[in-house]
Each structure stands twice: as structure tokens, then as C-alpha cells.
Amino acid sequence: MKCEYFAHIIHGEPRLTTRIPKPTSTMRKAPRQARSRATIEVILESAARILGERGWAATTTNAVAETAGVSIGSLYQYFPNKLALVEAVRRRHFDEVLAVLRASTDTATPRARRIAAFVDGMITVHRRFPAAHRVLLEEAPRDAASEATHRRFEMEYRKGCDAFFIVNRRGNAAVDAEIAAQVLAAAVAGAVHDAARLGLLASPPFRRELIALVESSLTRRRAAG
Amino acid sequence: MKCEYFAHIIHGEPRLTTRIPKPTSTMRKAPRQARSRATIEVILESAARILGERGWAATTTNAVAETAGVSIGSLYQYFPNKLALVEAVRRRHFDEVLAVLRASTDTATPRARRIAAFVDGMITVHRRFPAAHRVLLEEAPRDAASEATHRRFEMEYRKGCDAFFIVNRRGNAAVDAEIAAQVLAAAVAGAVHDAARLGLLASPPFRRELIALVESSLTRRRAAG
Amino acid sequence: MKCEYFAHIIHGEPRLTTRIPKPTSTMRKAPRQARSRATIEVILESAARILGERGWAATTTNAVAETAGVSIGSLYQYFPNKLALVEAVRRRHFDEVLAVLRASTDTATPRARRIAAFVDGMITVHRRFPAAHRVLLEEAPRDAASEATHRRFEMEYRKGCDAFFIVNRRGNAAVDAEIAAQVLAAAVAGAVHDAARLGLLASPPFRRELIALVESSLTRRRAAG
Amino acid sequence: MKCEYFAHIIHGEPRLTTRIPKPTSTMRKAPRQARSRATIEVILESAARILGERGWAATTTNAVAETAGVSIGSLYQYFPNKLALVEAVRRRHFDEVLAVLRASTDTATPRARRIAAFVDGMITVHRRFPAAHRVLLEEAPRDAASEATHRRFEMEYRKGCDAFFIVNRRGNAAVDAEIAAQVLAAAVAGAVHDAARLGLLASPPFRRELIALVESSLTRRRAAG
């Protein structure tokens, strides 16, 4: 049986059509065998790499399959469409990021170590496929289904940032803790991303300066006017 | 089982292409009549908006032309290809950003005002088409020709950041001024970009916290280990 | 007054649309002033050159106008469409070719000179814009109107070839004079065209051999079996 | 007032384009399954026919695919661009032509038969798609890669003509054998092509006269002055 599109017939908007895939559960079939799991693994790895290297638009499912060493047919056996593939990559990445935040809020470790953990974590997360984070967060489109995942992540991320800020701040810092936390997190992300672009992720001075920035931001006496 | 797509019924999005055109001079022909200049203006405006809204891949030349209210032929009369169009948008944007930096380094104005000018400038620049900066800087591809423009901008930007840092820092701040400047600039850009994404660019608390971040970063006593 | 095309209505083929221009009198307006005549002249010259250099498809009306140093608007002032322009070039060229034939059939001059005149004439005609003849005769499309012109030329050309063959043959040559004439003419054209392609049009050995070919063809004793 | 075209609504003819694609390897991928080979076959056949019928410019890849009964995507699966497609057709055709020359130089067969083989071969080669030879040799553009193929063919063709002339000439014929051979070959090609245009390829008188032309050219006593 064939899938027909009636959409544009119904209410004629001009050209701008696209193939935004239907809300399907992200994974077409649960991997039963070890072989399947391995295939999925290699596809996701390949997808993450290519996504990071080329960006969403230049990432083709065919290229992902080829790089992964599987046939395009196999890819579609596990992921119903390009978006679902990206979604799977996203989910992984988000988990990593949240793990970093959790570690940086763990009051069992000393404060200095927590701050370092935060910065180091962000650096590490971005290291494998430098641009992937940005692509996943901003460049790659989402459908209704991924939107939910996204919002969930965003919320947890926010909470994590808040916690990080509150747990680690010093002095009578910002009035508006929530916003300050958001600003700080985004600032760190921006700096890390920029460093990734310039190939400075591994540079100790960069790390030192970033930690200094975080530290001073957490330590500041009063919000400027 | 098969299914229909309703997504695009609601707000159809364009196809996500990739084709990177071969390098050509940025502008196809110089406008001789006043009418031309107006056409170019409206095309650039439309391009900037759509680029910011949809990203490079989802920006179609046809959509740009349509939004601008001109024919696709007119667009190609002035810009030999999609890349050249983006390049023209880029050039404008870069000029604006550099102007902000210059203003923030002008020692004729008091320090507090300079810092505010920096933050406000960054906010303003990103306000018209929130995501455009990121798209122009990172997402949209470049050819050999644009690469040069890019490097030139990057250099001037760097110098501007350095100057801003050196002119405005307080105390014995960072050892590694150059890196610190880079980190600070990227951090501000990250925060601004994030705020744009969340629609907080106009929010006073955001502005206040960002200024605080910059201030504390410039004032810090010693680089952390 | 404007008009529709019905020609192809008669035998409906599928998609393959095009802009085959309507049967308008070839020239839009008769040149009244010397200036007009000069404009037309320069346009035709430019068209012939470009046609010869690039072939029909790569010949754009804009390029013709630009090379001629007039505006595209002016071109369309005198020629209602691309085809009409080519048609005008064709007419000229055809006249030249027929003149050559006439000269080669003039019994007032000695036979050897007539043969040389034929070969030299063909060479000369092809010299200005080497490939133009072929383009005009075969590559460029014709509409109903040009078809007639074409047929007229073809007929006169044929008659000229016949006359040339009959006037100049020696011995009891071919039984089938008409076909022999046609073959000979086409052969000469083929050789000349090939030489043009190879840049040998000016080469004396080429001329010598071509004359020899014509001579021997006219002199042969009997048609082979 | 406006001139509307209704022609193409009904059956239109193709647009005449120009765009010359950048050099790419001729075949995109090697066929692994039998099905592929059949697809390629049918595409090439269709391409040769349409090329011969309409010329390079009016040959659209869509028309080729449609005529071949495959999708446009399939065409591009095997040929990276229009030029590569033509190149493949060319290669085939060239092989055929060279085979004819080889047969006409084979001293194992009697002279009269060799000459007939030459003429008949040229006729046969041009018979399937009358104008294809000319289009392939002259009209269709080439890129750097095809240029090489072309030169190779041209050289072999030249050598073949030389051999044909030398093996088959009679008496003390031409001084300048090389040029004479070239002239003769081009003459035959011209005559054959002309006959193809007029639908005379199958006509016995045409064949007879052409053979007579070749014979007399090979037999002539002295080069004329």
C-alpha cells in the first residue's frame, strides 16, 4: 500500500512543502538480538559524527549508512526517518549533559572540584564531535514528538543550572538566581562551543580562564546596574 | 501501515538542501537605478529574516524572493547564487558587530557606559533576527571567497575583544589576556544567543545579569588554577 | 497584434514545452533611419559570431545584445524573438552561399577557375565564423516561418549544385546527376566544415586536396557498382 | 497587450539550456545487479535517440529518463550529470566508428569490398540515430575529462583514415596523403550526414554515388593546382 499526501491539496499553501516525518515512536523496532544492537550502535555513532562534522543539512541518511557500513535499508529498519535518527542521537547527548550537571551539584565533593567538574564535563561532552551539541540543540529541526523530549531536557537542564548556581555561589551574589544561572550556563556553553570551533578544547589556558570566569561569576558581590 | 503527514499542513517547512554553489563574486551586478537598490535592500532584509528563522538549509531562494515580494529572477539578477546572498547578509551583520565592539572600546566614554554599550550592542545586534548571527557564523557554508571575509572578520573581532578586555579590566585580572578576552566574548555571545532563543533579549533582568557577569569577569582578582 | 501557436496542436506530444516563437514577420520594424540600420547591423554581426562560437543553445539574447553594445530592449525592438534573430543571420548566410554557387556555374569563366571558385567560395563563406554554417543549417531550431525560407534555400542550393555538376563534369560521369551533385556538394561542405574545426581553412594543401577531390569526382568515368 | 503561449500546454518542445556541469567521473557507480545493467542500457539507448533527434540543448535529462521508462533519480544514480550521460553515449558511438575503419583497412578482404565496407559502415553507423554523430562530435559540450577521450578518438580516427587512404589508393594519387585522407573522410562523413538529414541513407543510388566518389578520389592521377 502507498502513502499519499493530501495535505497541500486541502489548503493550497504555495511551495514550501517538506517531509516532516510523522510522529512515530522513535525506534521502529526494539533490538532483540545482539547483532541488531551493534548495528544500531554503529549507525548512531556514524550519525553523531557526520552531524557534528557537516551539520544537519549536509547530513544524508545515505552517508550515515555508508559510513556506518550498513545498507540504507538497514538504517530504515531501525529508524523510520532522518529525524528519528537525529532524535536518538540527541537523547544520548542530552543524557550526557545532564550527567555532567548532576556531578557538578554533588555536595559530597568539595566546591572547587565541583566547578572544575562542571567545566571539564562540558569540555568533555563537546570533545568527541565538537559541533554536534549545537547542531542537535539548534540546527536540526524537530517534530512534535521531539519537541516534547526537548522541553523535558530543557527543563531538567534549567533545574540543573539553578542547582549548580545555588550550590556553588559565594557571597550575596545575584538577586535573580534563576536568570543568573541561565546566563552562566549559556555563557559557559558559548565559550566551550567557541573553543571547539577554534580547536582549543584541549588547551589548559582555555580551561583555566573558563574556570576563572565561572568562579568570578559565582563570587560576585552585587549585580551591576 | 502507512500514514499521511499533516505537519506541513499547519506550517509547511522547506526542504533541507545542501548544494554548495561554486565561488563567484558576491554581487552579480551593481545597481544603476534607484529601483535596483530598493530591490536589493528588500531581498537582503528578507534573506536575513528567513535565515534567522529557519537556518541555512531551510532557507530557499524562492522563499526569500517571495517574502521580499520580488521574482526569483530578480534575486538572481543581483546575487549569483544562494551563497552569495548569504554572504551579503553576513557582511552587513559583521559590520554591525564590529561597530559595537568599537563603541565599547572608546575610552572617551566612562567605563560603566562602555560595558553597558557592549552588552546592549550585542543584544541589539541579535534582536532583529535572533538566530541569524549563529547561522551566519556557523551554520551556513562558505566558499573560498567568503572564507577570506570570514577570517578578516574573525581577526578584527578578536582584536576588538582584546581591546575591550584590556581597556575595561580591573585589578590584576587574567594572566592570559588574549584567551580571557576570547572566553569572555564567546560567553557573552552564548548568553545573548541563548536569551534570543528563549525570547529574553528584551528582559531587564537578563541584561542586568549579563552586565554583572561581564563586570565580575573583568574585575576578578586572579586566574583560578 | 499578437497571436497563438497552433502548429504543434496538431500532433500532441507530452511535456517538453518550449518557447517556440510565433510566426511574426522576421523583422519587427523596418529601419527608417541610418542609426537603426547600424544597430541592426551590429546586432547581426554579434549574433553570427556568438552563434558560431557557442552554438545555438549557448547563445543568449542577452549576450548578443551585450556584445553588440546595445541594450536587450533594443534587440527586441528589431527582432521579436531569438529565432527571428537567427533567421536574419541565416538569410544573410544563405545569400552568400548561393552567390558562391552562381559564380561557380558562370560559363563565362574557364572551367578550372569555376571549380576553384566553388572551393574558394565555400572556404571563404565559412571563414568568418567557422561553425556558423552548421549551426544555422542544423543546430538551430526553426519555426513554421523559417521552415519555408529553409526549403526555398535548400531548393535553390540543390539547383545550384546540379548546375555546377552538369556544367563542370567531364567524361560520361554519373548516371544519376542529381544525386551525384548532392553527394559532391555535401562532401565539400563536410570537408570544409571539418577543416574549419581543425583550423585548416587557410591551409593551401587543404585547398589543393579539396580541389583535387572535386576535380576527380567530376571527371570519373563510370559510377561504381 | 500580452502575447500568451498555448503551445506548450498542448505539447510543447523542450527548453534549450546550456549549463555545463563540472567534470565528474563518467559513471557514478558500477552496476552490481543485473537489473542495474538493464537500466543503464535502456537509459543509454534513450539518450542516444533523443540526442540524435533533438540535439544537445533540447535533450533534457527528464525526457531521457521518461523515454527510457525510468525515474529521473535512476538516471542520476548512474550518471552524475547530463554531460556524463552524453559521454557514455559518445564512447559507444566512437567505438562503432573505429570498428568500421578497422574493417575497411583489413587487407585480407579485396579492395572493392574494403571500400564498400567503409561506405556501408559509415551509413550503418549513422542509421540508428541519424544526427547523433554530429551532435556527439560537435554540438554537445565537453569537459576536461571528455576532452581527453575526444582527442584519443580523433587521433585513432585520423590514423584509421590515413591507413584507409594508403591501403586503398591507386596510381600516384595525392602528394599529401595525410591531408587527402582527412579530406576524404570528412567528405564522406558530410555526404552521409547530409543523406541522413534527407532520409536517403537507405537509397541505393546514394550508396552508389558515394562509393564512386570515394573510388575516384582514391584513383585520381595527380593533385590539381
Next chain:
DNA sequence: AATGAATGAGAGTTCATTCAT
């Protein structure tokens, strides 16, 4: 389960032609 040939909507781009100035 896996493969890869086939599909076709849709994107970028050209150029003959029109018409306001």
C-alpha cells in the same frame, strides 16, 4: 534481516521576453 535499485518531490538556477522609465 539485509541489501541496494528505484522513486519523485522539490531545490537552485537560467534566460527569453516584457514594460516602466
Next chain:
DNA sequence: TATGAATGAACTCTCATTCAT
């Protein structure tokens, strides 16, 4: 008359996705 900006149908080519093997 002359100009050249504007138009848009038609063309080449891509890539997400399907399905026969």
C-alpha cells in the same frame, strides 16, 4: 527610441524513503 530591471516557466540535480529480491 533606448534602457535595463523584472518576470517566471523550465531545467538540472539531490536525497529521503520505499520495496523487490
